[in-house]
Amino acid sequence: MALKLFNTLTRSVQEFAPLAATGKHVGMYCCGPTVYDFAHIGNWRTFVFADLVRRTLEFSGYDVKHVMNITDVEDKIIKRVRENKTTLREFTGKFETAFLEDLEKLNCKKPTATPRATEHIKQIIELIEKLIARGVAYKAADGSVYFSIEKYRGCGCCYGQLLKLNLDEMRAGERVASDEYEKESVADFALWKARVPDDGDVFWPSPFGDGRPGWHIECSAMSIKALGETFDLHLGGEDLKFPHHEDEIAQSEGATGKPFVKFWLHGAHLLVEGKKMSKSLGNFFTLRDLLAKDFTGREVRYLLLTAHYRETFNFTLDGLAGAKSALARIKECLEKLVEFLDPNLPHTTVAPDVEIINQFKAALEDDLNISKAWGVIFGWIRDLNRSMSQKDFTSNQAAIAIGTWKTLDLIMGLNFEIKVPARLKENTVEMQGIAPFTGFAAKVEGEESVPHEIQSLVVARMQAKKAKDFKRADAIRDELKAKGWVIEDTAKGPKLKKV
Ligand code: AMP
Numbered sequence: 001m002a003l004k005l006f007n008t009l010t011r012s013v014q015e016f017a018p019l020a021a022t023g024k025h026v027g028m029y030c031c032g033p034t035v036y037d038f039a040h041i042g043n044w045r046t047f048v049f050a051d052l053v054r055r056t057l058e059f060s061g062y063d064v065k066h067v068m069n070i071t072d073v074e075d076k077i078i079k080r081v082r083e084n085k086t087t088l089r090e091f092t093g094k095f096e097t098a099f100l101e102d103l104e105k106l107n108c109k110k111p112t113a114t115p116r117a118t119e120h121i122k123q124i125i126e127l128i129e130k131l132i133a134r135g136v137a138y139k140a141a142d143g144s145v146y147f148s149i150e151k152y153r154g155c156g157c158c159y160g161q162l163l164k165l166n167l168d169e170m171r172a173g174e175r176v177a178s179d180e181y182e183k184e185s186v187a188d189f190a191l192w193k194a195r196v197p198d199d200g201d202v203f204w205p206s207p208f209g210d211g212r213p214g215w216h217i218e219c220s221a222m223s224i225k226a227l228g229e230t231f232d233l234h235l236g237g238e239d240l241k242f243p244h245h246e247d248e249i250a251q252s253e254g255a256t257g258k259p260f261v262k263f264w265l266h267g268a269h270l271l272v273e274g275k276k277m278s279k280s281l282g283n284f285f286t287l288r289d290l291l292a293k294d295f296t297g298r299e300v301r302y303l304l305l306t307a308h309y310r311e312t313f314n315f316t317l318d319g320l321a322g323a324k325s326a327l328a329r330i331k332e333c334l335e336k337l338v339e340f341l342d343p344n345l346p347h348t349t350v351a352p353d354v355e356i357i358n359q360f361k362a363a364l365e366d367d368l369n370i371s372k373a374w375g376v377i378f379g380w381i382r383d384l385n386r387s388m389s390q391k392d393f394t395s396n397q398a399a400i401a402i403g404t405w406k407t408l409d410l411i412m413g414l415n416f417e418i419k420v421p422a423r424l425k426e427n428t429v430e431m432q433g434i435a436p437f438t439g440f441a442a443k444v445e446g447e448e449s450v451p452h453e454i455q456s457l458v459v460a461r462m463q464a465k466k467a468k469d470f471k472r473a474d475a476i477r478d479e480l481k482a483k484g485w486v487i488e489d490t491a492k493g494p495k496l497k498k499v
């Protein structure tokens with residue numbers, strides 16, 4: 001099965017295929033934090049969602065370049081810099097560091113690149129110059145440069161690709177200077193904002209005069225620089241569809257004349273105790289607030305990963321307490337499995353529970369059906385607990401289960417520490433079409449463990465058998481034999497012996 005995702009651009013679930021001719025490389029951009037405060041739990045829902053998308057793509061065998069920008073200059077930041085009587089870099093640096101620390105606490109993979117807007121002023125200016133040259137941007141009487149929606153549409157381009165806009169109600173010549181506005185006030189938006197006294201020291205020289213970039217152009221410039229003029233995936237919270245993402249499309253396509261992004265993915269919002277988060281309601285949480293209440297990053301990650309990304313999620317402290325007990329069930333099972341591992345056994349075949357991994361993969365490939373994926377995991381844990389309570393549960397079965405968990409956790413990212421006996425050697429097996437499977441093989445004094453290549457063949461044979469391709473399964477058995485290994489099918493899975 002191929003990965004399917006809901007594309008906001010087409011309003012439909014579509015099969016994902018990368019643009020790159022290699023069929024392997026994927027460019028993904030997620031709008032990052034505006035570093036004027038600590039990221040709140042709603043922001044974290046979106047960033048954990050981005051981490052899930054990246055991990056799922058990697059699980060499906062893609063090589064992902066994951067770019068997440070740091071918005072370190074925009075309206076709200078400048079206001080806070082002024083209020084705090086500090087410098088831009090000092091102010092934003094503190095929150096950027098906190099953001100990266102929190103990202104790690106939530107076990108999110110560090111993006112491949114985290115570009116800062118202030119380090120892309122040159123690219124921003126070049127992009128605006130292109131838009132002026134193409135006649136879709138103009139300098140207004142207030143000294144700022146605006147994007148002209150009328151001229152853009154006049155070139156046959158579409159404004160309103162991500163949502164329906166009533167452009168007939170738009171009044172000609174209307175402009176918005178602020179970065180955030182409602183779709184009812186659609187108007188020409190600022191690309192470059194002329195310096196005003198309130199900006200203090202925050203300005204850069206440009207051919208259009210001293211000033212600073214608008215928020216939307218920052219993301220166009222950074223994403224194009226990192227991923228090219230057309231790339232695979234662009235993500236963000238649903239509130240960013242308009243105006244931010246719509247404006248990103250207009251600026252990018254207006255400047256390059258090429259389609260900007262193939263797949264737009266939007267995560268639904270997070271509510272807290274059924275309401276929009278707000279400081280006055282006392283339901284506003286940063287990750288730090290939750291850690292101070294003795295919850296862990298793992299628990300928060302788990303809870304944020306329990307709901308489908310396109311459904312509004314209601315975050316509650318009770319829900320977070322429930323996450324603790326769900327995680328305890330997984331942890332207990334893993335600890336019991338470790339007790340079954342016997343480091344003194346001779347060669348143990350490293351083969352994952354292909355059935356479980358395939359069920360799990362199929363759930364995620366279905367537009368990231370996370371509830372189904374957790375269902376597979378908890379069903380598997382229930383069965384394992386049952387099997388472990390029976391006398392004939394073997395060390396090999398435990399090794400397979402632990403390895404299977406490690407494979408599942410490549411996506412869930414719970415990172416439980418698994419203390420395996422020191423003499424067990426970890427092996428990674430490349431599986432066709434599935435992410436590398438990490439399992440264990442017993443290392444016996446004086447003997448080598450099963451070579452990588454042989455393990456891969458064992459896994460490939462299991463997959464062939466599952467697909468009822470017995471011809472291929474037999475051919476692999478012969479290949480193993482030629483390499484000096486005999487494979488025997490037993491009730492507990494394939495056994496491998498050196499001849
Ligand atoms: P910001 O730092 O405000 O630019 O937001 C960073 C990301 O968090 C954006 O992708 C927003 O769409 C997302 N976001 C903001 N509030 C929420 C929320 N309550 N639930 C989910 N995502 C949110």
Ligand code: ZN
Pocket residue numbers: 030031032219244
């Ligand atoms: Zn953005």
